[in-house]
Amino acid sequence: MNFELKTLRLDEAASGKSGALIVLVPDGFTPGEDAISVLIRRATDSGDFKTEGGLLQAYGAARVTPARLILAGIGNGSPASVRKAALAGMAALKGSDAKEAVLCFAASAEAAAVHAAVQAVSDATYVYTATKSKSEPGKLNRVVLGVPEAASVRETFENSVATMRGVELAREWANRPANHATPIHLAEVARELGKGEHFDCEILGPKEVAKLGMGSFMAVAQGSEQELRLIVLRYNGAKKSSAPVALVGKGITFDTGGISLKPAPEMDEMKYDMGGAASVLGVFRALAECKPAINVVGVIPACENMPDGRAVKPGDVVKSMSGQTIEILNTDAEGRLVLCDALTYAQRFKPRAMIDIATLTGACVIALGGVRSGLFSNRDELAEALMQAGAKAQDPCWRMPLDDEYAEGLKTNFADVANVAGRAAGAVTAAKFLQRFVEDTPWAHLDIAGTAWKGGAAKGGTGRPVGLLLQYILSQVEEPAAAGDKAREPGKGKKRRA
Template sequence: MEFSVKSGSPEKQRSACIVVGVYEPRRLSPVAEQLDKISDGYISNLLRRGDLEGKPGQMLLLHHVPNVLSERVLLVGCGKERELDERQYRQIITKTISTLNDTGSMEAVCFLTELHVKGRDTYWKVRHAVETTLDSLYTFDQLKSKKDETRRPLRKIVFNVPTRRELTLGENAIEHGVAIAAGMKATKDVANMPPNICTPAYLAEQAKDLAMTYDTVTTNIIGEKEMQELGMHSYLAVGRGSRNESMMSVIHYQGTDEKTAPIVLVGKGLTFDSGGISIKPSDGMDEMKYDMGGAAGVYGTMKALAEMNLKINVIGVLAGCENMPGGDAYRPGDVLTTMSGQTVEVLNTDAEGRLVLCDALTYVEAFDPELVIDVATLTGACVVALGKHATGLLSSHNPLAHELLNASEQSGDRAWRLPLWDEYQDQLESPFADFSNLGGRAAGTITAACFLSRFTKKYNWAHLDIAGTAWRSGGKDKGATGRPVPMLSQFLMNKAGVETEH
């Protein structure tokens, strides 16, 4: 897909299609009014006849509008002008792209970026139009023998901005939107891959490919032999029941002076989670290929970062592992010695993500990081608490938590902060080890983060639980969402001093 911006009046556009908005009830946007004027009231006459009310997502495709140079005009219902918010704007863009793709319009000039969205400027509207467009056109058909192909797919969109002064803003918005969408696509491609293909070794190959593609990236892979030497016995225990070797991929992005402390992102990479000996119910177990959503999100963020060439140092860790039952699998009742030296009593082998992450979080101390964020599909309790809309955010450092929440609001990739009070730590007590890997049913998301917090004392740390937001369940719409790439990318852009609010 090719994107560009320009500034010009609609009557001068010669394109396969012009896209303009209509508010409810039957009220033309300023750009639609201009088209109506040059067409001698053609559009307003149609609206008076009741062809379009202007409700959100309504579409009316017109051909050969009098005195208009473009072949088609697509009228898009935008709802009530005062109620047009970010969510509705993205929904309108999604429906518009779907309609354009079905009409055979291979290019379009879109004036929807001139709509008034509460509290959002031209940069935001263009960037989110790009991200939403590419997200809505995503398909995963690599493994299908017959692919559904649109006969005349949409190939080019020009976004119109109100004044020439905003062209640079629009160009920056496109550049950033395309990079973030590329990161989301990379995340979705890896996460959607079936577990017989996407193993820890496959994750490692994707990490190495990043280093082949970008001069700013280097990658090294830590296998089981080196993990053993490092004392990562907790991480190794989780993978013992699988024939697929555990592999931790460490991706270094250097965008500034090497003396600058890096930001570290650690992603849980359980390429399949059967639950181990504490085996999961069979219903929906196919979706446990998404238990590497954290690693996929970190991988996609590293790609977006490299595409934008941000002036910042970042290390992404993909903690690849597979949790399977087997003759050598770890058991409930086992006591594991972590890389940090702390011991853990295993109460449930399906609380395995924290046992992998704890050693990865200890490992990254060696980088003397500015801060560390771990990303994990960690708890079903997070889905119960927040549903599919918000990522759970827990942190021991208030400024970092606030920066992430700010990035989540800017990007539209929402997070919600949960408490991390000391009172919850008591739920992890064990009579046989320093603590257990399970805090019981109550406050499961919080006690999982409490567990991780015991391995993060040497740096500022935040935890993102994406169990509810990394993928959609069931039916034909099942698949990875690409989250939290937008939030993390925005966070890193803010850290790099990239101006995104004007």
């Protein structure tokens, strides 16, 4: 979707030549004498339109140039109300021939409301087409966001559009079937991103990963004919000496459970078990547009978890890159096995903060459903910053405990640690396992098992938590690099085969 921000009064919106006009009307709106204000006044006076969640459609309204006019009530103007109204307005356009639409605030628009509007338009217009033979994208290809004063919200608007570009990329790759989204395919996406200004990309294959001693990562991959890839992306927006934010995304491109085989119903949805990896790629897509003055590293361990004759078995013991040995009691708890080696690897960049993102546990779905991502952290200030970022991005998370007692169940007689600790507090014990591999690095873990995907009629990837992560990164931005200490030029990092 192409977005544009304009300063628009209602009389200007009424005389515009777009195919459709959606007007967001708040409580307490004071109508003027323009055609749309007159219509709003008449509709509210008659009770046919309510500013609290109301929707009214008109065709060929007097003195209104766009043929389709939709009034959508946003109540108190909260982001949630704006999002709901914008979604309803966009849904009313479904099936129309309009190629361009104007979404106009009838009164003042706060930055958070602008973000919610962009987010809603993106959600409403995203169409998956990659593996369909006769699918057509929606005809609507341009949306103008009209506000009373564009200059005051332009930065928010531009960051919101960048975020939505990242969300759409993350949704796209989470939605693709596993045979169209292999580790090699993910590496190709990363390589394309790595060609951008201030970007580097390095792709490591099985030989390089073996040389690093990533025995835990390799154990998960050994049952698949698809070769693993360790994807390393770097965005160099600040001076070289500035410590980066490190993002580590779980990239299990298909998860059968391995020898601990999952039940058949809904196993197809395990194509989205690389939702963490997709969100990291989405963040880097957004960084290409935002270009913030900060360094960011993305590490993605990508592989399949399959149950053939070479697959790792329950009871096997493997050695991680950190040197710790792991007894694999359940091969379906594979995400933590690839992440632990990736976390160890990411520490070589000496990050200011390290955040892993993973569709890790069904237990987190039970705990938090699909509303909030689970947040675990060994630093209060990092956890608080992520909570605030999630709230601002309308991509919320909720902090969960990390008491030492939760690690008791990970003890084993046959290795340094077991990869599971039973059903009780499964999301927490998974996080405690990962915590063993972060040493003293400020670290957070986002369990997105409930938020990265929707089931039912709306089945598909959500692109979360791209918004949360990008908002956190933007909140950490430094001053631009000084002359003589420039960020590393693009293309200078090592690039290996995919």
